[in-house]
Amino acid sequence: MNIQGESHGQAATQARIEPGSALESATPPVPWSFGTRIGFRLAFIYFILYSFPFPVDLIPYTDFLDVNWDRLWRALVPWVAEHVLHLSYKITVFTNGSGDTTYDYVKTLCYAVLAITAAVVWSVLDRKRSNYQKLHGWLRLCVRIVLAAALLSYGAVKVIPNQMPDPPLSRLLTTNGDSTPMSLLWTFLGASRSYEIFAGLMEMVGGILLFFPRVSMLGALVSAATMTNVFMMNMSYDVPVKLYSFHLLLMSVWLLLPDLQRLANFFVFNREVKPQVHSPFFQRRWLNVSFFAAQLLLGLYLTSTDLYSSYQRARTSGFLAPTAPLYGIWMVDEFTIGGQPPQLNDQSRWQQAIFDNSFEVVFQSVGGKRQRFIHQTDVQKKTVTVWRRENPGQRMQIAFDRPQPDAMTLDGNVDGKQIHAKLHRVPVPKFLLNTRGFHWINEYPFNRYNE
Numbered sequence: 001m002n003i004q005g006e007s008h009g010q011a012a013t014q015a016r017i018e019p020g021s022a023l024e025s026a027t028p029p030v031p032w033s034f035g036t037r038i039g040f041r042l043a044f045i046y047f048i049l050y051s052f053p054f055p056v057d058l059i060p061y062t063d064f065l066d067v068n069w070d071r072l073w074r075a076l077v078p079w080v081a082e083h084v085l086h087l088s089y090k091i092t093v094f095t096n097g098s099g100d101t102t103y104d105y106v107k108t109l110c111y112a113v114l115a116i117t118a119a120v121v122w123s124v125l126d127r128k129r130s131n132y133q134k135l136h137g138w139l140r141l142c143v144r145i146v147l148a149a150a151l152l153s154y155g156a157v158k159v160i161p162n163q164m165p166d167p168p169l170s171r172l173l174t175t176n177g178d179s180t181p182m183s184l185l186w187t188f189l190g191a192s193r194s195y196e197i198f199a200g201l202m203e204m205v206g207g208i209l210l211f212f213p214r215v216s217m218l219g220a221l222v223s224a225a226t227m228t229n230v231f232m233m234n235m236s237y238d239v240p241v242k243l244y245s246f247h248l249l250l251m252s253v254w255l256l257l258p259d260l261q262r263l264a265n266f267f268v269f270n271r272e273v274k275p276q277v278h279s280p281f282f283q284r285r286w287l288n289v290s291f292f293a294a295q296l297l298l299g300l301y302l303t304s305t306d307l308y309s310s311y312q313r314a315r316t317s318g319f320l321a322p323t324a325p326l327y328g329i330w331m332v333d334e335f336t337i338g339g340q341p342p343q344l345n346d347q348s349r350w351q352q353a354i355f356d357n358s359f360e361v362v363f364q365s366v367g368g369k370r371q372r373f374i375h376q377t378d379v380q381k382k383t384v385t386v387w388r389r390e391n392p393g394q395r396m397q398i399a400f401d402r403p404q405p406d407a408m409t410l411d412g413n414v415d416g417k418q419i420h421a422k423l424h425r426v427p428v429p430k431f432l433l434n435t436r437g438f439h440w441i442n443e444y445p446f447n448r449y450n451e
Contacts, residue, residue, distance in 0.1 A: 029131050032131040032132070037123070037131070038123060041119040042115055042119040043254060044132075044139050045115040045118045046112065047139065049111045049114060049115060050111055052069060053065035053069050054146060054149070055145050077103055077106050080106055080109075081102070081106045091103050091106065097240070097389075098241075099242075100240040100241070100242050101240075104243055143255060144210045144216055144255065145211075145298070147207070147248060147255070148207040148208070148211055148219070148302070149302055150207075151207030151226070151248070152204055152306050153306050154200075155200040155201065155203030155204030155207060155306075156306035156310040157200070158197060158200025158201075158203065159197055159200035159201055160310040160311050160314050160318075161190070161314075162313050162314055162318045164196050165190050165318055166190055167187045167433065167434065169329060169355075169356050170354045170356055171186075172434075173354065181238045185237040185239065191434060199226070202225075203226050206219050206220075206222035206223035208303065209222060211298070211299035213278055214278065220253075220256045223248070223252040224249065224252035227248045228249060231245040231249050262276070317358065321357065323357060324356065326384070326400070327355050327357055328354075328426075329352060329354055329426050329428060330354070331351070332353065333423060334420075334421065334422040335349055335350050335419070335420070335422075336419070337417050339420070349366050350363050350421055351364050353410070359374055360375070361384070371415075373386035373387060374387055374388070382400055383397050383399055384400055384410070384412075385398075396415070398411065398419075399411045399412055405425075407422075407425075408424075409421065410423065
């Protein structure tokens with residue numbers, strides 16, 4: 001789809017047109033091709049469906065839009081899956097930490113079918129219109145805001161490193177072979193705080209530039225580059241954000257479509273590049289200036305709130321949070337289930353407990369099997385409440401006692417079994433991954449070493 005807001009002859013005489021000027025408002029619209037009109041209608045409907053209710057829900061007292069919109073799709077998507085697609089299983093899992101659930105794929109299919117159907121009807125009813133230049137400007141604004149908001153949000157949790165934190169103890173004690181592809185990626189990114197901050201800065205720069213119409217093409221280029229990298233990492237390491245990152249990449253590319261010829265002339269064909277013409281949203285100059293100021297204020301608001309939210313997260317559960325009360329590696333000296341000690345090779349027998357700063361606790365059996373829980377420690381009551389991430393409603397409470405700083409007993413119910421454990425804490429090893437550091441001079445590559 002090649003949407004052009006000017007002809008070559010007009011561009012040559014209009015090197016720079018101020019928004020709202022008489023010359024610009026007098027510029028006759030350029031007819032679009034049939035394919036361009038069809039493509040725009042399809043893109044318009046699909047992007048609105050995909051993004052709604054954002055950015056409308058930024059307006060105060062519009063929370064009901066998000067609630068009702070989500071309720072509508074949670075009723076419609078399972079019905080489509082069962083009665084139209086005839087899936088062999090019912091959809092009971094909705095969008096969570098994973099955005100690649102069956103629900104999300106069926107929902108995206110519904111968006112596509114609705115967009116195609118509506119675009120066909122729109123094309124029949126409005127077949128005589130020669131272009132949608134004004135509506136295209138409003139859609140570009142909407143897509144810029146949606147894309148910018150996502151980039152600022154993801155960038156903020158990397159600039160203040162939260163998305164990929166320092167590798168926790170349980171991960172450092174896991175071999176590469178036993179790591180999932182996603183956890184290996186999180187370890188790789190979290191082990192280098194400087195790279196994570198750099199990646200976050202690139203996302204935030206792309207998002208900030210999108211709020212400035214005259215440099216929005218540069219913002220779209222930066223966004224396309226960063227989202228290509230993110231999308232490929234998600235595809236290569238099985239990160240369940242493939243659908244969402246693809247749509248952000250799609251938005252970045254779509255914003256660049258009107259400038260493809262100019263970009264090709266500059267980077268490929270070494271031809272003269274005409275100045276970009278920006279059509280105003282309104283006839284009155286003061287309205288355009290006020291509207292531009294509102295965009296900047298929105299960008300400032302999203303940037304500041306995302307950074308503040310990331311900072312607060314770092315203070316409560318990230319690298320700025322205080323050390324967890326039971327942090328460390330605890331080896332099990334005695335262990336009983338229901339008052340009886342299991343056999344030495346029994347897989348239910350604990351070998352060690354690993355309490356991380358990231359509120360995760362891992363109970364590892366003598367055979368190496370790991371049970372992962374989220375935990376919350378109440379020092380005053382001397383209790384540890386644990387639950388699985390996928391089942392936060394089922395919480396189990398374990399009482400602890402520490403007769404000495406490096407000695408502890410645990411008594412409680414875990415998965416319906418009454419356990420008692422006596423443990424001692426061992427020193428945390430100096431892992432090479434987080435102690436090697438940075439070196440300007442390396443006489444030899446340090447990817448092989450003697451253990």
